[in-house]
């Protein structure tokens with residue numbers, strides 16, 4: 001690759017990020033951001049975005065009936081935009097809430113004062129599909145059903161295909177937040193009954209932060225032209241329409257991040273959908289091997305996990321201290337992350353980014369040495 005040759009001598013320190021994104025990137029993606037200054041209104045810059053929009057649809061196997069719309073912002077901007085832009089005046093939003101990211105969707109609906117049906121479900125199990133169907137049956141004014149594809153706080157994988165089928169059966173469409181699955185777990189918008197999904201460049205495609213995208217059905221976006229406009233900056237139709245007419249983002253794009261994303265998409269293609277997913281699974285198997293060897297317990301049964309996030313319960317050991325073990329690992333190039341489960345202390349190890357099995361083997365050596373130094377007994381102990 002061109003950048004590899006040119007910048008080989010830069011020697012950027014490689015950190016292994018086991019947090020749920022931003023994740024470890026290649027040096028070629030990092031260096032792709034270093035470009036001559038350019039005004040993003042130039043044709044040269046615009047010519048990057050049309051193929052990028054197509055490629056983002058291709059990743060989830062969408063045809064010409066799907067499009068993608070780019071936004072400058074972190075992943076949450078897509079949740080905000082999809083929820084507020086795609087609801088007609090006489091319709092209700094239906095959010096399945098079983099984790100911190102779907103709670104965020106509920107909070108966004110409340111912030112816009114959207115008519116909302118919230119189905120609260122346990123965070124450690126897949127949702128009750130009969131309850132989902134019951135609500136759809138009893139509310140014929142539901143516009144969309146919203147579900148988080150992969151709840152990154154716990155690692156729970158939701159049954160999106162089944163939920164999408166139910167939404168369609170009752171005349172609603174499906175929005176799913178695929179931010180922590182897109183370009184990692186293979187997704188097919190037709191087979192998976194997805195009308196809208198979304199992601200952010202720093203996660204699955206292994207790019208940089210600041211670029212996020214919604215991928216969805218053109219016909220629904222076009223119909224949303226006449227829906228209430230609840231935000232000026234965060235509106236899906238307005239950005240879509242501007243792209244279609246001019247090939248540009250409505251407001252200043254994250255220029256350098258887009259160059260990085262272009263390179264990241266080339267590398268995604270070179271690795272391949274299946275090989276990449278196999279690599280993520282290899283990483284997770286290595287994570288689980290260490291969890292089991294040291295006697296740690298996970299918050300969720302493996303049968304309901306995505307295979308991208310392991311939420312590990314703090315051991316009951318007076319010498320355990322998350323901050324200390326975090327700092328010990330961080331100083332040695334490994335970043336671990338606190339959990340997001342209110343009821344119990346957990347930390348997370350994630351299989352995102354440009355890492356492989358060997359990194360995890362190295363990580364566990366460091367982590368175990370950290371436990372020994374802290375005086376935590378191995379295997380770790382739990383009461384009860």
Ligand SMILES: *Cc1c(COP(=O)(O)O)cnc(C)c1O
Pocket residue numbers: 020021074075076077101148150151152177178179180200
């Ligand atoms: C990372 C993530 C987001 C985006 O979070 P930001 O902090 O806004 O980047 C949204 N949804 C899920 C499921 C995520 O994992």
